[in-house]
Amino acid sequence: MKIIRLHTSDEAVIKKILQGDSRAEKQLYDRYAAKMLGVCRMYIKDMHYAEDVMIEGFTRALDNLGRFRFEGSFEGWLRRIMVRESIDFLRQRTQLYFEDITEVEVAPVITDNQDMDAELLQLLIDKLPEGYRTVLVMFAVEGYGHKEIAEMLNISENTSKSQLFKARKQLQEQLGKVRRIENER
Amino acid sequence: MKDRNLEQQLADKLGNRSITPSAKAWDRIANNRQQGKTQKKKKKVFAYYAAAAVFFLLASGYVFLMQNKTDVIITEPQVVDGGEVKAPVLPSEEAVVSKSVEIKETEAVAYKEPEVLVKKQSVEVVTEKQEMASVADQEIVIKKKQPEFNLHVEPIEALVSIEEDKFYEQETDMLLKEAVKDVAANKHLSNTTNDTALLKEVEAEMDEYYREKAMSIFSLKHKTIRIAVKDKQ
Numbered sequence: 001m002k003i004i005r006l007h008t009s010d011e012a013v014i015k016k017i018l019q020g021d022s023r024a025e026k027q028l029y030d031r032y033a034a035k036m037l038g039v040c041r042m043y044i045k046d047m048h049y050a051e052d053v054m055i056e057g058f059t060r061a062l063d064n065l066g067r068f069r070f071e072g073s074f075e076g077w078l079r080r081i082m083v084r085e086s087i088d089f090l091r092q093r094t095q096l097y098f099e100d101i102t103e104v105e106v107a108p109v110i111t112d113n114q115d116m117d118a119e120l121l122q123l124l125i126d127k128l129p130e131g132y133r134t135v136l137v138m139f140a141v142e143g144y145g146h147k148e149i150a151e152m153l154n155i156s157e158n159t160s161k162s163q164l165f166k167a168r169k170q171l172q173e174q175l176g177k178v179r180r181i182e183n184e185r
Numbered sequence: 186m187k188d189r190n191l192e193q194q195l196a197d198k199l200g201n202r203s204i205t206p207s208a209k210a211w212d213r214i215a216n217n218r219q220q221g222k223t224q225k226k227k228k229k230v231f232a233y234y235a236a237a238a239v240f241f242l243l244a245s246g247y248v249f250l251m252q253n254k255t256d257v258i259i260t261e262p263q264v265v266d267g268g269e270v271k272a273p274v275l276p277s278e279e280a281v282v283s284k285s286v287e288i289k290e291t292e293a294v295a296y297k298e299p300e301v302l303v304k305k306q307s308v309e310v311v312t313e314k315q316e317m318a319s320v321a322d323q324e325i326v327i328k329k330k331q332p333e334f335n336l337h338v339e340p341i342e343a344l345v346s347i348e349e350d351k352f353y354e355q356e357t358d359m360l361l362k363e364a365v366k367d368v369a370a371n372k373h374l375s376n377t378t379n380d381t382a383l384l385k386e387v388e389a390e391m392d393e394y395y396r397e398k399a400m401s402i403f404s405l406k407h408k409t410i411r412i413a414v415k416d417k418q
Contacts, residue, residue, distance in 0.1 A: 029211055034206065035201075035202075035203050037203070037206050038203050038204045041202075041204055042199050047204075050204075054210070055206075055210055055213050055214055058214050059217040059218060059221070062214070062218060063218070117198070118199055118202050121195055121199055122202075136192075137199075140192035140193075141195050
């Protein structure tokens with residue numbers, strides 16, 4: 001009986017790519033492109049720009065695939081590339097602005113009993129300024145610490161904390177507005 | 186349902202969200218990759234050209250340096266030191282680059298004959314001029330006798346590659362020594378000296394020397410260029 005393997009591991013696909021197999025490149029793209037576009041979209045409001053950044057990030061990842069050491073997950077490695085590409089994009093367009101404030105602690109935003117869908121969440125964070133949104137997504141979604149965020153964005157740890165504080169505050173205000181609109185209905 | 190932290194919701198829902206890219210996205214990635222490969226190739230070709238250019242420059246510099254060294258032929262011994270005949274005087278051992286000087290045994294034997302002659306001459310100098318006794322112990326350079334010397338000594342031709350400057354320094358030293366001996370022998374003491382005339386004479390000699398040197402370099406370069414052009418044709 002012949003066993004047909006339906007799923008090839010990332011490692012096997014990467015090794016094929018390193019041997020010059022262009023079909024394996026496409027296979028890797030099909031596997032991760034949609035997820036990575038989702039990552040870029042969190043940082044960049046405009047969908048077309050987000051796709052441009054995803055394409056640049058994927059090209060860079062394929063060009064530097066030889067540097068991947070198989071020590072962690074490939075998805076994590078690719079995700080980091082996408083985050084860096086997104087940050088670079090925002091920097092180039094001078095959309096990334098950080099302001100320092102003194103208060104640095106605020107409680108996470110509680111959403112009562114609401115289980116919000118992804119589109120609404122995206123809408124909420126899209127309304128935040130670039131600097132707030134970037135720090136919030138890096139902290140809450142990607143799981144980076146303030147030290148790491150500070151290094152990646154070339155800012156101080158306190159600035160990172162203050163950006164998160166502001167982001168949370170604004171999110172709280174926006175949620176209040178959403179609740180009011182829902183109550184009116 | 187429990188209250189949920191908004192940030193947790195962000196992580197759960199946005200962190201794993203997938204958005205299908207447009208159909209042309211892959212084509213663009215493939216195109217970028219292709220462009221990157223051609224650029225890498227161009228860089229490689231440029232690197233090869235650069236390496237070749239550096240190699241060519243180094244090689245031409247080496248050839249140029251080698252051409253500046255000239256071959257000098259010494260045909261006869263020039264210095265007699267206290268009655269001893271020395272082998273052809275070479276500027277220095279370091280100056281000898283391309284070939285070593287080999288003196289055959291027969292030639293070495295042939296040196297012995299003039300040794301006697303020169304000794305006799307040096308004795309004559311001493312007997313005629315008693316006041317020169319102290320000077321006679323020192324080195325005596327007798328250049329005027331060299332034609333006679335050549336009658337007995339087989340001409341030795343040694344092809345020696347030396348640096349010109351060192352050779353002329355040696356020659357200058359030799360001429361100075363000769364002048365000292367002449368003065369000691371009172372040969373020119375009777376003549377009145379004229380500073381200006383002497384200076385002019387020296388200047389004229391130096392001009393001639395540099396002109397000859399320049400001409401020899403020009404002729405050498407001309408020859409090299411002609412050979413190069415001929416090779417190209």
